[in-house]
Amino acid sequence: MSLLSIRDLVVRFRTHDGTVFAVNGVSFDLDEGETLGLVGESGCGKSVTNLALMRLLPLPAGHIDGGKVIFNGEDLLTLDESDMRDLRGKEIAMIFQDPMTSLNPVLTVQEQMVETIQAHRRVSKSEARARTLELLGMVGIPQPEARLKNFPHQFSGGMRQRVMIAMALALEPKLLIADEPTTALDVTIQAQVLELLSRLAAEHGTAVILITHDLGVVAGMTQRINVMYAGYVVEAATTKDLFARPRHPYTVGLLHSIPRLDAQPGEPLIPIEGAPPDLRFAPLGCPFAPRCAWRVDRCWKEMPSLEPIDPSYEVVTTGPQATHRAACWNPPTSGEVVAARPLRPGFEPAAPPAQVGS
Amino acid sequence: MSDMTPQTVAPAAGVPGRTDAAGSSSARPLVEITDLRMFFPITQGILISRHVGDVRAVDGVSLSIQKGETIGLVGESGCGKSTVGRTILRLYRPTGGRIVFDGQDITTAGGASLRSVRRRMQMIFQDPYASLNPRMTAAGIVSEPLEIHGVGVKSERQQRVRDLLATVGLDPSYGDRFPHEFSGGQRQRIGVARALALHPDLIVADEPISALDVSIQAQIINLLERLQGEFGLTYLFIAHDLSVVRHISDRIAVMYLGRIVETANSRALYERPLHPYAVALLSAVPIPDPAVEGRRRRIILTGDVPSPSDPPPGCHFHTRCWLRERLGNPDRCVAEDPALRPLSSGHQVACHFAEEVDGSAEQVQVTGRSPGAGGVAAAAGPAATAPYAPAGPPPRPRDRG
Numbered sequence: 001m002s003l004l005s006i007r008d009l010v011v012r013f014r015t016h017d018g019t020v021f022a023v024n025g026v027s028f029d030l031d032e033g034e035t036l037g038l039v040g041e042s043g044c045g046k047s048v049t050n051l052a053l054m055r056l057l058p059l060p061a062g063h064i065d066g067g068k069v070i071f072n073g074e075d076l077l078t079l080d081e082s083d084m085r086d087l088r089g090k091e092i093a094m095i096f097q098d099p100m101t102s103l104n105p106v107l108t109v110q111e112q113m114v115e116t117i118q119a120h121r122r123v124s125k126s127e128a129r130a131r132t133l134e135l136l137g138m139v140g141i142p143q144p145e146a147r148l149k150n151f152p153h154q155f156s157g158g159m160r161q162r163v164m165i166a167m168a169l170a171l172e173p174k175l176l177i178a179d180e181p182t183t184a185l186d187v188t189i190q191a192q193v194l195e196l197l198s199r200l201a202a203e204h205g206t207a208v209i210l211i212t213h214d215l216g217v218v219a220g221m222t223q224r225i226n227v228m229y230a231g232y233v234v235e236a237a238t239t240k241d242l243f244a245r246p247r248h249p250y251t252v253g254l255l256h257s258i259p260r261l262d263a264q265p266g267e268p269l270i271p272i273e274g275a276p277p278d279l280r281f282a283p284l285g286c287p288f289a290p291r292c293a294w295r296v297d298r299c300w301k302e303m304p305s306l307e308p309i310d311p312s313y314e315v316v317t318t319g320p321q322a323t324h325r326a327a328c329w330n331p332p333t334s335g336e337v338v339a340a341r342p343l344r345p346g347f348e349p350a351a352p353p354a355q356v357g358s
Numbered sequence: 359m360s361d362m363t364p365q366t367v368a369p370a371a372g373v374p375g376r377t378d379a380a381g382s383s384s385a386r387p388l389v390e391i392t393d394l395r396m397f398f399p400i401t402q403g404i405l406i407s408r409h410v411g412d413v414r415a416v417d418g419v420s421l422s423i424q425k426g427e428t429i430g431l432v433g434e435s436g437c438g439k440s441t442v443g444r445t446i447l448r449l450y451r452p453t454g455g456r457i458v459f460d461g462q463d464i465t466t467a468g469g470a471s472l473r474s475v476r477r478r479m480q481m482i483f484q485d486p487y488a489s490l491n492p493r494m495t496a497a498g499i500v501s502e503p504l505e506i507h508g509v510g511v512k513s514e515r516q517q518r519v520r521d522l523l524a525t526v527g528l529d530p531s532y533g534d535r536f537p538h539e540f541s542g543g544q545r546q547r548i549g550v551a552r553a554l555a556l557h558p559d560l561i562v563a564d565e566p567i568s569a570l571d572v573s574i575q576a577q578i579i580n581l582l583e584r585l586q587g588e589f590g591l592t593y594l595f596i597a598h599d600l601s602v603v604r605h606i607s608d609r610i611a612v613m614y615l616g617r618i619v620e621t622a623n624s625r626a627l628y629e630r631p632l633h634p635y636a637v638a639l640l641s642a643v644p645i646p647d648p649a650v651e652g653r654r655r656r657i658i659l660t661g662d663v664p665s666p667s668d669p670p671p672g673c674h675f676h677t678r679c680w681l682r683e684r685l686g687n688p689d690r691c692v693a694e695d696p697a698l699r700p701l702s703s704g705h706q707v708a709c710h711f712a713e714e715v716d717g718s719a720e721q722v723q724v725t726g727r728s729p730g731a732g733g734v735a736a737a738a739g740p741a742a743t744a745p746y747a748p749a750g751p752p753p754r755p756r757d758r759g
Binding site for chain 2: 041042142156158159186187188189190191192194195213214215216217219220239240243250253254255256257258259260261262263265268269270271272273275276
């Protein structure tokens with residue numbers, strides 16, 4: 001059985017601008033010790049999915065309107081708040097993009113780490129302090145003894161993120177959710193933090209959900225990837241399969257639109273035209289259809305479900321043999337993946353239904 | 359990118375009239391900065407403020423920009439790359455050095471003479487949310503530079519604004535809308551239209567795409583490239599993302615703690631980086647390909663960038679340098695400032711031991727292109743059968759058993 005199993009999760013925000021359809025039926029599984037990447041642009045629902053599973057959605061706007069989140073055999077959505085509080089930090093820990101807003105600015109590092117440990121473990125203050133020291137050493141903070149009494153603002157960005165990682169791993173959680181952990185960091189510091197994160201997760205057997213918009217980061221860090229768009233998982237595959245044979249037009253578009261350091265000079269970028277949809281409108285059809293060169297009539301009306309790219313495949317949702325799945329009515333062929341456009345003679349993207357009717 | 363290819367920037371062997379040390383051709387550069395320094399004072403005290411030190415944001419930078427080329431300025435936050443851009447535009451009065459724009463010394467220019475030069479240089483900002491006035495319409499924003507410089511009468515300006523909006527790919531009828539009605543990518547297009555309004559020669563683009571969504575970034579990069587071809591623009595492209603800078607630039611200058619440590623044409627920099635910092639920076643950039651990532655080894659620099667208010671003596675990079683450690687920590691790195699010196703045509707490096715970098719395992723790793731395998735061969739385009747499936751070892755990023 002998987003460590004984590006999310007089924008048909010639906011999250012909406014009720015705002016005075018109307019309902020925001022943030023997550024529209026997301027399902028995925030995660031095994032112990034696995035690293036899963038959730039990739040997508042801002043507003044695709046990758047962070048909201050994880051806030052929902054931690055039951056940390058901003059209230060009163062955020063609502064979980066359906067689905068199940070089974071962690072270790074328990075549905076987290078039915079737990080009462082005190083059980084949930086017990087679980088956060090101990091079983092599932094989280095690291096955010098900006099450590100400055102997630103650390104308490106008026107407490108020293110020692111105070112907040114000891115507090116975290118003592119909230120979940122019956123240990124004396126000196127034991128908690130010793131553990132804190134050990135953790136800070138483990139994440140590579142130089143002279144940890146001297147830094148215990150420092151406040152968060154006295155650390156650099158990279159060091160602060162190390163403190164966050166130390167705190168997240170303090171209680172040896174089974175699952176670590178890292179939400180854009182290196183987006184605010186410089187590239188050489190990002191390399192340090194990613195290296196640390198993957199080494200520690202491997203050593204402790206921690207499962208990791210890595211949320212990022214950076215395909216380069218997930219390529220080196222993860223074993224599996226879910227690509228998200230407008231509140232849906234549109235493609236799910238092992239990291240190797242996803243990059244080798246992208247199947248959803250959005251994934252294909254992303255891979256062609258980012259410049260690669262190792263590309264041939266002068267190679268043009270092929271952008272995805274248009275912009276992500278406004279999530280205040282109820283989803284109708286595939287949300288990517290307006291930007292998609294492969295769309296057919298059906299795409300405007302009906303959202304396809306996530307299906308194996310070869311119908312004969314049996315669906316395996318986790319591990320190195322996970323089935324490559326995509327949600328697309330008219331997936332690009334391998335030649336079209338290379339060309340980044342449809343090559344079928346006479347193929348035109350289907351016009352929106354309003355124009356079809358008139 | 360326009361007609362400007364890296365080949366036209368890198369001189370063919372034996373081209374006369376080219377002085378390598380300055381990296382400039384016989385043609386007069388559009389911008390030439392010499393030993394530019396920009397210090398920001400640190401003061402203490404409330405009533406009587408005492409000058410207690412300086413943030414040495416730019417500490418002796420020389421750079422020349424030819425007409426029509428794109429110079430990429432890369433480095434990590436705090437290295438002074440934005441300050442260089444802003445100082446060239448004379449948004450600051452430099453502490454020292456010289457700025458020459460199209461033959462005119464503007465280091466201390468002011469008033470009317472500065473205003474007339476500023477018409478010819480414009481800026482595109484990082485944050486398309488903060489850089490547009492929320493109370494002005496798109497047309498008002500684009501028309502403002504025309505009004506300030508008294509260009510044309512109202513009807514001419516209106517026509518020009520409509521043309522500009524169309525040029526950057528916006529429907530001219532959107533001119534009545536306010537910034538909040540646009541998406542991030544559209545806002546950045548407004549920012550680009552504003553920068554184009556006065557037919558500038560030079561555009562300083564300071565992280566113009568880093569606030570945009572991944573799928574939108576390529577739209578703006580392609581727009582900037584198209585406009586360069588159409589209007590013969592010269593770009594100073596400031597960014598931290600080396601993949602983007604490499605894509606758009608003809609030449610690249612790598613900065614570290616207020617100084618340029620390496621300049622080269624963009625192909626040479628990526629194929630043969632010669633400064634230990636440039637090698638480390640390139641190695642840290644993740645590549646969206648698990649097969650390549652599985653093969654690469656990163657140079658993990660220890661520690662953080664030192665404070666620019668108290669930079670290390672000698673070579674600013676010596677505190678984190680992997681090469682210095684390898685060489686047994688020679689004193690020369692601490693004692694002596696390395697000057698930018700030419701190592702090959704158009705390729706300058708500020709490192710006493712740059713020769714040791716050339717051919718080192720680290721340099722080979724970073725540029726590492728085992729023939730027949732790997733992203734470069736595969737990314738060559740339609741000729742390759744599967745661009746994302748390069749041959750090579752099984753690309754499991756990490757084996758967890």
